[in-house]
Amino acid sequence: MDFGTLLQILDSTVRLGVPLLLACLAGLYSERAGVFDIGLEGKMLMAAMLSGAAAFVTGSVWLGCLAGIGGSLVLAAIHGAAAITFRGNQLISGVAINFLASGLTVLMAQSWFGQGGRTPALDGGARFQALTLPLADTLRPVPVLGPVYADLISGHTALVYLAFAAVPVTWWVLYRTRFGLRLRAVGENPGAVDTAGISVTRLRYTAVAITGLLSGLAGAYMATALQAGFGKEMTAGRGYIALAALIFAKWRPWGALWACLLFGFFQAIALRPDVVEAIVRVKVPVPALDALPYVLTVFILAGFIGKAIPPRAGGEPYVKER
Amino acid sequence: MVAGAQSGRQTAAPGTDTGAGAAIAPAIELVGISKAFGPVQANRDISMRVMPGTIHGIIGENGAGKSTLMSILYGFYRADAGEVRIGGRPVAIPDSQAAIRAGIGMVFQHFKLVPNFTVLENVVLGAEEGALLRPSLAKARASLRDLAQEYELDVDPDAVVEDLSVGHQQRVEILKALYRQADILILDEPTGVLTPSEADHLFRILRGLKAQGKTVILITHKLREIMEITDTVSVMRRGEMTATVETAGSSPEELAELMVGRKVLLHVPKAPATPGATVLKVEDLRVTDADGVERLKGIDLEIRAGEILGIAGVAGNGQSELLKVLGGFEKATGRVTLNGHPLDLSGDRLAQSRRAAGIAHVPEDRHHLGLILDFAAWENVAFGYHHAPEYQANALLMDNAALIRDTAGKMERFDVRPPIPTLAAKSFSGGNQQKIVLAREIERNPDLLLVGQPTRGVDIGAIEFIHKRIVELRDAGKAVLLVSVELDEILSLSDRIAVMFDGRIMGERLPDRTDERELGLLMAGVAE
Secondary structure (H helix, E strand, O other): OOHHHHHHHHHHHHHHHHHHHHHHHHHHHHHHOOOOOOOHHHHHHHHHHHHHHHHHHHOOHHHHHHHHHHHHHHHHHHHHHHHHHOOOOHHHHHHHHHHHHHHHHHHHHHHHHOOOOOOOOOOHHHOOOOEOOOOHHHHOOOOOHHHHHHHHHOOEOHHHHHHHHHHHHHHHHHHHEHHHHHHHHHHHOHHHHHHOOOOHHHHHHHHHHHHHHHHHHHHHHHHHHHOOOOOOOOOOOHHHHHHHHHHHOOOOHHHHHHHHHHHHHHHHHHOOHHHHHHHHOOOOOHHHHHHHHHHHHHHHHHHHOOOOOOOOOOOOOOOOOO | OHHHHHOOEEOOOOOOOOOOOOOOOOOEEEEEEEEEEOOEEEEEEEEEEEOOOOEEEEEEOOOOOHHHHHHHHOOOOOOOEEEEEEOOEEEOOOOHHHHHHOOEEEEOOOOOOOOOOEHHHHHHOOOOOOOEHHHHHHHHHHHHHHHHHHHOOOOOOOOEHHHOOHHHHHHHHHHHHHHOOOOEEEEEOOOOOOOHHHHHHHHHHHHHHHHOOOEEEEEEOOHHHHHHHOOEEEEEEOOEEEEEEEHHHOOHHHHHHHHHOOOOOOOOOOOOOOOOOEEEEEEEEEEEOOOOOEEEEEEEEEEEOOEEEEEEOOOOOOHHHHHHHHHOOOOOEEEEEEOOEEOOOOOOOOHHHHHHHOEEEEOOOHHHHHOOOOOEHHHHHHOOOOOOHHHEOOOOOEOHHHHHHHHHHHHHHOOOOOOOOOOEHHHOOHHHHHHHHHHHHHOOOOOEEEEEOOOOOOOHHHHHHHHHHHHHHHHOOOEEEEEOOOHHHHHHHOOEEEEEEOOEEEEEEOHHHOOHHHHHHHHOOOOO
16 A cells, blocks of 8 residues: 555545544533433434535525534434433433434425435535645645645645544633533532532533534534535434444543544545455455444444443433432 | 420520620521421421521431421522521522522532542532633632641542542532631531541531631531530421520430430440350351452351340441341352351352341341332331241232231331331331331341341431340340441440451450440551
8 A cells, every 4th residue: 555545545534534523522512511412413414404405505505504503403402401401311312313303304305305305416615615724735745744734634624624623622621611620520410510509401501502513513514525415314323433432532532533533544444445455455345344433333332442431420310309 | 295395495595695795696597497398398487596606406307307408508499488697687598609609518418529520620610710720720729728727627639539538528528618618517417427536537627617716507316416516406306496405505315305206215225145155157258249359358257146246337348248148149258157057158149048047137228128118018028028828828829918917017016107008118207117127027036137227317216116126136035236337326236346347357345345436446447
């Protein structure tokens, strides 16, 4: 495998890792606050469909992106109401949201565009365009670092840079701000937060809203950056893989980055069976390669990574004790 | 009724006599506080005043309304009627934030700490200076250093809370309150989880706070603590405040009577034991838990007929495992004989065979192991003895009528109130639940009774009854193994005392030749 091929694979690792990373960070906020969210998948799907549709109709990718975030926020609010206000079972609420989104997205897209549940193909300003970073072409001739900068680091869409920036920002928010301290506390012992005179309900809703925002971005990225439009079930379990990555990362932002890039890498090599064949010298069937990230997910969830302790109050509605 | 006459008696608290100068406003004054939860009147027309710079105790049985009253003060509940005055001024306390602003700090029975945060982070939580943490943490660090010097409240600010001992965690709770500038500190059953020496340290801290002019409210059911540290004490019974007295002018007997509403024996009289043949012999008993941690590290003990062996120790030092092994639901290695016959230690589903061998068990955790709370009393009485011939109608069916009759008899003999066999177990008070378990186990006439925490969550009146029954069983020539974290109980019931620490027996003492101090040292793992 030559250097160019490696760069290509790493480049698609980044592209494919970004929706996972956004979804994973989305889940991190909610779960750190003690609200488990397996509805990431549904929120991404809804955002993908709405952003695809709105971008097509308005011709503006940014308006599309906003529509996607809006749809994701609505689903997040439903989950919040069920889990926080009505103290319902968080897993059931999440599953319901996934089913709802899976059916509703296709239904809406079909009734609006009549293209078999897809949104029309996007082009031009209705899609996120690759950004060329300064001096990319000037530096390209520099050995090794030049191509890395020009082909791997430069040339992605705005959402990719946003996703990567979200990692240190999340770390900083979590560990260096008052909001982060309270967020972590409410996921571990909401009683401590309550007796300190802070509203558990408000904190958890805020966290769930951030989750809605980030999973909205993840969905919008799928439909308007990675692909050119929404297709049925286009998220293909990425919401669940993001949850596995979150466990792999032990609910930490930097861990989330590496975990999502690892999953992205597996998805990337699944796209290059020729490279895999060249390395292992056996023809690996493409479906087997496609299954790799999911197999990895199963291994990780089976506890392959050692002990990952979830936030202690996770999944439990907070009830004031008498 | 004696208490009826004393009901509503209000003795002036020290400080209310205004002396030469102007009147000092009470630190806290409650006027006519009432609170109902549905049909249950938890607090009825409560009035109380606590002077600044004093330690005020509140005692009462479970369900007397102590915790509800304090929750109202801390803004957890709103009172239906009545007024709270702080320093003479009426204040509204709609939430905990308001209580904190009014200078009230609360140390809950179950600590409200974030286990994986550092001490510093826990102290700062909710009292941050601004949106960024760094300045808040720096300020708290300096302030903690001052508080530590002033009040004997030494805690490493960078230690993670879950790594600290319970006593230190409690200090963090106190520090939290002081950091928020609390002038009034409420502690709810603070010594329940402490070793005697930790409790002594806590009391030194409380005296220090008092010396600095802070007001302390101590909620407890332990009369000894009330006598030791409070200046004034209020007694609650069934949602009402029946008396407020000066501690120095009162006695444990008087307070117990005010709590229960009748005369109570605080110490059950018992004749010296006349031990007979060895009933239980335990040699080199070892238990390793699922995580591979050794919980019992070679226990040797012996109990003879007509003898009560008390096991003292801070909860979690292997007492529970010992009871479980002997009760037949925990695997162990070593050798245990009952009346000379070896017991099978290889399984954890041997409770039935233990009963058949003559071991009865009143478990520590009444709600999980002793009873099924949703089941009726008569069904609970059958558990473990449901194969008894007298409960069978024929080869296939049980004779429920006989069971209910039998339960009614047990309830009468054990003074269970109300004596209704068809009532669900959860509808009885803690003391009456315990009497149901005790009746089931004791009336089978066992050779050995295992009894764990017999009076945990049990009212003072029922404690007297339960203690009497245990002593009666001993006098009938049975062996009793008593596990309790209450040293008072151990000292008053046991004929011999073994102290457990870290899965070992630290030593054996005779109750009339030891004291709480010596036992406390053994409980803390300090060998002689």
